[in-house]
Amino acid sequence: xxxxxxxxxxxxxxxxxxxxxxxxxxxxxxxxxxxxxxxxxxxxxxxxxxxxxxxxxxxxxxxxxxxxxxxxxxxxxxxxxxxxxxxxxxxxxxxxxxx
Amino acid sequence: xxxxxxxxxxxxxxxxxxxxxxxxxxxxxxxxxxxxxxxxxxxxxxxxxxxxxxxxxxxxxxxxxxxxxxxxxxxxxxxxxxxxxxxxxxxxxxxxxxxxxxxxxxxxxxxxxxxxxxxxxxxxxxxxxxxxxxxxxxxxxxxxxxxxxxxxxxxxxxxxxxxxxxxxxxxxxxxxxxxxxxxxxxxxxxxxxxxxxxxxxxxxxxxxxxxxxxxxxxxxxxxxxxxxxxxxxxxxxxxxxxxxxxxxxxxxxxxxxxxxxxxxxxxxxxxxxxxxxxxxxxxxxxxxxxxxxxxxxxxxxxxxxxxxxxxxxxxxxxxxxxxxxxxxxxxxxxxxxxxxxxxxxxxxxxxxxxxxxxxxxxxxxxxxxxxxxxxxxxxxxxxxxxxxxxxxxxxxxxxxxxxxxxxxxxxxxxxxxxxxxxxxxxxxxxxxxxxxxxxxxxxxxxxxxxxxxxxxxxxxxxxxxxxxxxxxxxxxxxxxxxxxxxxxxxxxxxxxxxxxxxxxxxxxxxxxxxxxxxxxxxxxxxxxxxxxxxxxxxxxxxxxxxxxxxxxxxxxxxxxxxxxxxxxxxxxxxxxxxxxxxxxxxxxxxxxxxxxxxxxxxxxxxxxxxxxxxxxxxxxxxxxxxxxxxxxxxxxxxxxxxxx
Numbered sequence: 085x086x087x088x089x090x091x092x093x094x095x096x097x098x099x100x101x102x103x104x105x106x107x108x109x110x111x112x113x114x115x116x117x118x119x120x121x122x123x124x125x126x127x128x129x130x131x132x133x134x135x136x137x138x139x140x141x142x143x144x145x146x147x148x149x150x151x152x153x154x155x156x157x158x159x160x161x162x163x164x165x166x167x168x169x170x171x172x173x174x175x176x177x178x179x180x181x182x183x
Numbered sequence: 184x185x186x187x188x189x190x191x192x193x194x195x196x197x198x199x200x201x202x203x204x205x206x207x208x209x210x211x212x213x214x215x216x217x218x219x220x221x222x223x224x225x226x227x228x229x230x231x232x233x234x235x236x237x238x239x240x241x242x243x244x245x246x247x248x249x250x251x252x253x254x255x256x257x258x259x260x261x262x263x264x265x266x267x268x269x270x271x272x273x274x275x276x277x278x279x280x281x282x283x284x285x286x287x288x289x290x291x292x293x294x295x296x297x298x299x300x301x302x303x304x305x306x307x308x309x310x311x312x313x314x315x316x317x318x319x320x321x322x323x324x325x326x327x328x329x330x331x332x333x334x335x336x337x338x339x340x341x342x343x344x345x346x347x348x349x350x351x352x353x354x355x356x357x358x359x360x361x362x363x364x365x366x367x368x369x370x371x372x373x374x375x376x377x378x379x380x381x382x383x384x385x386x387x388x389x390x391x392x393x394x395x396x397x398x399x400x401x402x403x404x405x406x407x408x409x410x411x412x413x414x415x416x417x418x419x420x421x422x423x424x425x426x427x428x429x430x431x432x433x434x435x436x437x438x439x440x441x442x443x444x445x446x447x448x449x450x451x452x453x454x455x456x457x458x459x460x461x462x463x464x465x466x467x468x469x470x471x472x473x474x475x476x477x478x479x480x481x482x483x484x485x486x487x488x489x490x491x492x493x494x495x496x497x498x499x500x501x502x503x504x505x506x507x508x509x510x511x512x513x514x515x516x517x518x519x520x521x522x523x524x525x526x527x528x529x530x531x532x533x534x535x536x537x538x539x540x541x542x543x544x545x546x547x548x549x550x551x552x553x554x555x556x557x558x559x560x561x562x563x564x565x566x567x568x569x570x571x572x573x574x575x576x577x578x579x580x581x582x583x584x585x586x587x588x589x590x591x592x593x594x595x596x597x598x599x600x601x602x603x604x605x606x607x608x609x610x611x612x613x614x615x616x617x618x619x620x621x622x623x624x625x626x627x628x629x630x631x632x633x634x635x636x637x638x639x640x641x642x643x644x645x646x647x648x649x650x651x652x653x654x655x656x657x658x659x660x661x662x663x664x665x666x667x668x669x670x671x672x673x674x675x676x677x678x679x680x681x682x683x684x685x686x687x688x689x690x691x692x693x694x695x696x697x698x699x700x701x702x703x704x705x706x707x708x709x710x711x712x713x714x715x716x717x718x719x720x721x722x723x724x725x726x727x728x729x730x731x732x733x734x735x736x737x738x739x740x741x742x743x744x745x746x747x748x749x750x751x752x753x754x755x756x757x758x759x760x761x762x763x764x765x766x767x768x769x770x771x772x773x774x775x776x777x778x779x780x781x782x783x784x785x786x787x788x789x790x791x792x793x794x795x796x797x798x799x800x801x802x803x804x805x806x807x808x809x810x811x812x813x814x815x816x817x818x819x820x821x822x823x824x825x826x827x
Contacts, residue, residue: 086554088554091551094547094550094551095547095551098543098547101543102502102540102543105536105539105540106498106499106502108536109495109498109534109536110495113491113494113495114491114492114495137539137543140543140547144546144547144550144551147550147551148550148551148554148557148558149546149550152550152557152561155561156561161561162557162558162561163558163559166558167558
């Protein structure tokens with residue numbers, strides 16, 4: 085179930101992912117890499133970025149992503165899952181009992 | 184991509200007299216002779232020399248003359264005579280003269296033996312002012328009702344500091360509105376009327392800078408990039424350059440594309456001489472397909488020849504653009520990411536990680552920040568809510584009097600011709616560089632039609648997102664046409680440029696009879712908004728100020744107090760059903776109408792002149808409304824049961 089209070093973790097993970105990708109870009113571009121070899125720093129940052137990305141995807145799935153995907157695949161209305169079914173319209177008064 | 188050398192005909196561009204190359208870095212080489220004598224240009228009479236002195240003052244003089252004619256054009260244009268043909272019909276000789284002078288200034292500098300970049304830039308600015316900016320010059324305030332409504336969005340955020348709920352779905356992408364609310368507050372201004380008026384020429388100038396930079400990377404040469412920029416301005420009839428999020432979105436898109444195809448571009452072949460494709464020499468037997476693919480796969484993309492810190496700065500700026508685009512506009516980020524994915528698949532740029540950044544920004548923003556939107560309106564995202572984008576974008580709009588229909592057919596023909604010319608350009612580009620990726624970049628936005636629903640304007644966006652690349656490819660076709668054909672072809676193309684810019688003024692101004700806005704209409708709406716009482720439920724139909732039709736400056740203020748003019752029940756537009764929609768307790772608090780609404784009915788819907796005044800009489804006769812203001816076709820009424 086979506087919990088808006090957990091959105092902060094999504095934003096934090098997204099920021100962490102950006103920071104890791106930026107650090108990796110810095111190491112790749114400023115390092116003196118040789119053709120065909122990847123430095124240990126780059127490998128570490130690539131792995132950390134991948135972990136952050138997987139965590140982000142998981143959090144996104146929990147915070148609405150899974151609901152959105154199932155709604156698109158099944159053609160269902162996500163608002164009914166989140167807000168519940170719409171209240172039934174009041175029954176029209178019967179001519180025999182109505183005042 | 185950064186290489187500009189031709190391969191197909193075995194001739195480098197170094198000896199190209201039509202469009203000599205430019206270099207990214209200045210090359211300091213001693214020259215014993217002038218670079219290219221004017222008499223060596225093809226088609227020039229043998230032995231003739233063109234004086235550089237003429238070109239030194241000709242272009243500035245023409246540009247100054249164009250600018251000087253603009254106030255005359257503004258003073259001699261009678262906007263009351265606007266009809267179905269729009270702005271072009273009422274423009275006087277001064278306006279057309281200014282446009283011709285601007286075109287001539289560009290052409291004169293282009294024909295100069297040594298074109299000056301500052302002068303070409305200035306002439307391009309004047310050209311934009313005299314074509315795209317002509318309505319801003321001759322009309323007293325900004326046209327286009329959507330621009331005023333968006334100014335109202337910014338006003339709403341400036342008043343409360345937050346996006347209002349339940350008024351408009353566009354508020355789920357609030358970056359543009361919040362940005363201008365911030366600028367407005369920071370500047371100490373109370374409204375953005377002047378910004379609205381001059382926004383189109385200003386933003387098109389920024390776009391054009393991007394097109395020039397992009398064309399420099401893709402075409403090379405010193406003249407072709409300018410032609411690409413002018414072609415872009417001349418073919419841009421789409422009018423998405425009004426005060427709007429998508430206008431800023433295009434700036435971000437062109438910026439990212441310029442990075443990807445410019446400083447981040449990787450070359451397709453290995454500079455060390457690995458046999459690639461196309462074959463390097465005519466007499467070398469071609470390698471097998473498998474071998475060529477293997478070589479291509481195993482050859483790492485070349486690093487751009489930039490210092491690491493510059494590369495990192497470019498990554499940062501590109502990522503910033505992608506992060507900014509996500510909350511800015513609904514579909515522009517998809518266009519950018521789609522084009523980047525294509526470039527990444529074919530291995531054309533370094534820094535493919537920025538695609539991840541872009542995708543992450545879109546997904547996180549929509550899923551988290553736009554949660555309420557997709558939960559309630561998922562159909563709008565996936566396209567199940569509207570199946571008629573093409574019908575709404577093209578065929579449904581072919582209505583109106585003769586002028587309206589002619590202009591609308593021109594709006595269909597011009598993109599068709601643009602695509603035709605671009606396909607010829609793609610063929611030229613293929614022959615020269617064995618590269619079909621650019622035309623693919625123009626095709627990518629078409630996939631939105633399949634996956635997204637955006638109403639009638641989706642078709643316009645598809646054309647607009649592809650236009651930068653289409654203009655550049657079309658320029659390549661024109662360059663191939665001019666090459667070795669001499670001055671006569673160049674004169675022919677210069678005349679074509681004047682015709683094109685005349686056409687763009689006609690097409691863009693085609694709806695001006697009902698898109699023009701007057702200062703008194705803005706004042707009218709502001710006064711009505713200030714005098715209409717606010718209800719507790721501001722989104723209730725009975726709290727709304729509604730225009731007879733969705734035109735004019737409606738919504739420029741008071742969105743927080745009076746909503747955006749929503750009617751109750753099945754009522755969509757008051758002009759269609761004025762009496763049934765105004766007789767019960769849910770009727771609007773106030774109703775306004777403008778001259779533009781009257782003219783829209785006459786020229787677009789074929790109504791009899793005076794139809795809006797007839798509705799006014801019906802409303803007053805019903806006893807439900809009382810007139811609070813009337814001047815010609817501008818009028819306002821309010822509910823009789825509201826306090827005075």
